[in-house]
Amino acid sequence: MLVSGAVANGKTELLRTFVDRNNSGEAIFLSATATAADREIPFGVLRQLLECTPVSAEGIEELISPEDELETVRRVTAALLEVSGTAPLVVIVDDVHHTDEPSMDCLLRLTIRSRSTRTMLMLAESAYDWSMHPSYRIELVRQTHFRRIRLAPLSVTGVSEMVTQHLGREAARSLACEVHEATGGNQLLVRALIEDHGDAVETFERDSRVAGESFRQAVLTCLQRSGPDALAVARALAVLDSAASSDRVAKLIGRDPDVVTRLLHALHALGLLDGDCFRNPLGRAAVYDDLPGTELARLHTGAAQLLRQGAGDAIEVAEHLVAAKSVRADWAIGELRRAAEEALAVDDDAAAIKYVEFALSVCTEARQRAQLRMLLIRAEWRKDPGAAARHLTALFQEQRDGHLDADQTAALVRYVMWHGRTEEATEALDQLVRLRPTVNEPLGSLLSSTRHWLSHAYPHFLPADIDGAPVPQADSAAAPPAQQDQAAAVLSAVLSQGDGDGRCTRVAEQILQGTPLTDNSLEAITSAVQTLVYGERLPLAARWCDMLLAEAEARGVTWWHAVFSACRAEIAIRNGELVDAERHAARALDLIGPDGWGVAIGVPLGALLYTATAMGDFESARKYLKEPVPSAMFHTRYGLAYQRARGRYYLATDRLQAALADFRYCGELMTAWGLDAPALVPWRSDSAEVHLRLGDYERAQQLAQEQMSLSGSPKSRTHGASLRVLAATTGHRGRLRLLKESVEVLQVSGDRLTLTQALYDLSRVHQVLGEFGKARMISRRAGRLAKECRVQRMQEQSAPSHEQPLMLVPDEGDTRKQPGTPARQAADMLTLSERKVAALASLGYTNREISGKLHITVSTVEQHLTKIFRKLKVKGRTDLPVELEFHAASTA
Structure with missing residues (x-):
């Protein structure tokens, strides 16, 4: 009888x-267990x-004569048959596949x-060996x-019986x-x-189904008893993991x-x-953890080479190289860099x-190290620009040594400028103009985009010898590498010349529509x-x-999230929208911290201030000012x-000279930089x-x-804000006209805060003119x-310097519930003409004034108002819904 099985x-x-x-009968049992070592030991x-x-x-030594194997086999066989003549003889040999040849002959x-x-x-034999x-x-x-018995693995029922017996x-x-399953x-x-499982229950572990040391040892025991070849295959599978196949395993070992x-x-x-992979991850872990260090490095390096030759995924190749912990192959650095990209x-x-x-830990070539460090700062910048700044000193030295090309030098300029290292940035800019063009982008385009970027972000440090390019026209075709130049050019143009004809904003929208969000396109x-x-x-x-x-x-990507939040x-x-502004600015600061923001800290911190x-x-x-x-x-x-926000704080707290100094300094810088856009x-x-x-x-x-005069369109928010300020310098009748015009402009532009201030002034x-109903409305x-914007105080423009800001009372003391319909619902109930x-x-215009502004007859105005009052169920214009004008303007 031959018993076979795994x-x-x-x-x-x-x-x-x-x-x-x-064993209780008369039979004689002879048993032996063969081992791999027995194959080389005759008999x-x-x-x-x-x-x-x-x-x-x-007597055994007399029977066995290694010099004459045939005679020994004959004598031993005869001796055993003689024993069977006295009693039943049962000869048992376990792991017979390891038996030496002379014994097998017998x-x-x-x-x-x-x-x-x-x-x-x-x-008994292992079925596969x-x-x-x-x-x-x-x-x-x-x-x-002859009979053969094949032993199959336990079924679920068999496993259940074993578990029942023990647990x-x-x-x-x-x-x-x-x-x-495991x-x-x-x-x-x-x-x-x-x-x-029993050990886990005894130690009160929360998850008692996790395999432990016994399972690990059992896996290794199975493999060691299966022979060195099976163990080698298992180790190769553990290293290759999901990339394993029979061909790859064969090549690897x-x-x-x-x-x-x-x-x-x-x-x-x-x-x-299960297939070509370990059935249980813990089984793979047991084999993998048992690998000696040198063997582990050899297998991982070989796996990386196999995957690379088979056009495998670069990330898989890199994972094997990193796991090897030490590589000397020339191709390894390139694969690691490709995988990082x-x-x-x-x-x-x-x-x-x-x-x-x-890659940096094993790379010795200077230029390669510079390329790798540029890639590393880019990767770390995405999470924490403050931590990434630790590479700037080494990178700057590598740039001095000529190991960075024009593209990388331009990127380095942006990195060092972000952290306020202006001396290094100036030196790098001087070298940038002398570098040769790169494969990715012509030097002229690179210098142009750098110039435009400096002109709107860091104009104080703009070198005179970097020439720019004209502002792109809308619908102009541009290759993707030039989008950064385009975007920088239109932003520089809108800040220096305004955008009266809408050309810059059209180009900007085209760029946004055609540019996917990546590290390289973030600036554009x-x-x-x-x-x-x-x-x-x-x-x-x-x-x-x-959307971004x-x-x-x-x-x-933390870095992108912070930039767009700001x-x-x-x-x-x-x-x-002050509440939203505060939330987004606080989020921007929380994401990368003040150190990560560098000189751009003025944007989120200024917004909070x-x-x-x-x-x-x-x-x-x-508290923000102390940062x-x-x-x-x-x-x-x-x-x-930041300076403007600080000036507004000084103005609100009655420190007028300090506020004026901040505003003037902003004006001096903007004028000197050519960015004097309101x-x-x-x-x-x-x-x-x-x-x-x-x-x-x-x-x-x-x-x-x-x-x-500089605000461009008469419908812009800056024009509306200017009208409000100008109104404070005129008499009451002139102020009334200018404030009404300001409110109309601000309603369309959507600037709720300035609109609130203009409505308060109006x-x-x-009230001064004795029109108390209009004033209250x-x-x-x-x-x-003001309540929606969370504004607690409103300051009258013409208030003397010694006056405290006045509290804004929403209804001037009238707390009665106002009749009518909510503004948004009212806007939906009215036609476009009625909304106008x-x-x-609602702003206090008379019927004749409305007639003149809308170019309709007075009787038409009266008819519209009658329908409006009936639809909204109000008695008069003082009962019209709050903010009706804002929603009407938005809808229009």
Whole structure:
């Protein structure tokens, strides 16, 4: 009888059970267990069998003569048959596939002679390891009294019985299927998991189903008993993991593919594999962790080479190289760099950093190290620009040594400028103009984009010898590498020349529509969004910024998320959405911290300072003012936002000279830089407010008129804000006209905060003129907007410097519930013509004035108002819904 099956599938247990059940009779049992070492020892197994007989050691030596194998086989066979004549003889050999040839000759002779004797031969072998010579197997099979028993792995029912025996029926119900799935029914592995489960329960581990030391040892035992070839295949599988295949394993360990295929089947029969992968990750971990260090490095390096030659994924190749911990191949650095680029393309920053850092640890060539360090700072910048700055000193030295090309030098300039290292940036700029063009982008385009970028971000440091290019026209075709130049050019143009004809904003929108968000395109995209902001296209800018914010958050790139959060805060401030502005600015600072923001800290910190001041939260504003900022910030565009916010704080807290100094300094810088666009910083209207408080109406009027002449479109928010300031310099009748015009412009532009201020001023004028109904109606609208904007105080422009800001009372003391319909619902109920009439009527315009503005007859106005009052169920224009004009303007 030949019992076959995988290692640890119960062959030995079956033989032992047979002996135990029959040992009480007259039969004589001779047993031996062959090992791999016995193959080289003649008659090694035969000696084990004879030691179970009464024959003495001297007698065994007389029977066995290594010099004459044939005679020894004949004598031993005769001796065993003689024993079977006195009692039934059972000869048991476990792991017979390891038996030496002389012993196997004797067993085969005994098999042939056993039919006419009381002899039973029980052999057990591993089903896959057919190391027994084919002639022996054929001779066994051809015997008519030969039987073969194949042992299969345990079924789920069998596993359940084992679990029940050791852990109880309840545990069997919950664990049997999982244990069978993890072990494939291998009895040794099942028993090991049962032991690990019991240990986990005893130690009160929360997850008692995790395999432990027993399972690990069982896996290794199965492999070691399966032979060195099976162990080598298992180790190759553990290293290749998901990339494993029979061909790759064969190449990696240098074995014949057919042999490897047979060994894979054997490992599958062991219950370790499912296909070409480990059935249980813990099984792979057991094999992998058992690998010696040198063997681990050799296998990982070989796996990397295999995957590389087979056009495998660069990230897989890099993972093997990193796992090898030490590589000397020339191609390895290039593969690691390629993998880092691919990792960044899928936003896996941690993997990219890991690959580049390992490449730097093994790379010795200076130029390669410079290229790798540029890639490393780019990867780290995405998470924390502050931490990435540690590479700047080494990079700057490598640039001095000539190891960076023009593209990389231009990127290095941006990195060092961001952190305010202006001396290094100036030196790098001087070298940039002398470098040769790169493959990616012509030097002229590179210098042009650098010049435009400096001109709008760091104009104080703009060298005179870097020439720019003309502003691109809308619909002009541009290759992707030139988009950065295009975007920088239109932003520089809108800040220096304005965008009266809308050309810059059209180009900016084209760039946003055709540019995917990447590290390389981030500068172009942010410049395009800022062009929309400063070109007074705030709804469009907000829509694009929200989409970019959502993408940055979804992809998990912290740097992008922070940049777009700061940009969104600026848009919210211009729309008077102070709560949103505060939230976005705080988020921007939380994401990368003040150190990461460098000189651009002025944008989020200035936004927080501005919103805190506007909302009357002076305690928070003072806290923001105490935050340290780099001195270089005040020579950049980012410093303008901070200085303006600080000036607004000084104005709100009655420190007028300090406020005027900040506003003037903004104006001096913007004028000197050629960026004197009111859409960037309206320093003239800010200064005019200070002069009004100081009683210098003439200077305030002059500044307001200057800003109106520079604001471009008469429908822009800066034009509306200028009208409000200018109104404070005139008499009551002139002020009324200018404020009404200001309110109309601000309603369309969507600047809720300035609109609130203008409505408050308009209410005061009506009050002074004795038009108390209109004053109360408009004040109520200003109060509602102020509440939404979280504005606690409103300052009258012409208030003397010693007066405290007045509290804005939403309805001037009238707390009665107002009749009518909510504004948004009202806007939906009215026709477009009715909305226009209702909007003007709510601002206090008479029927004749409405007639003149809308070019309709007075009777038509009266008819519209009658329908409006009936639809909205109000008695008169003073009961019209709050903010009807704002929603009507937005809808229109």
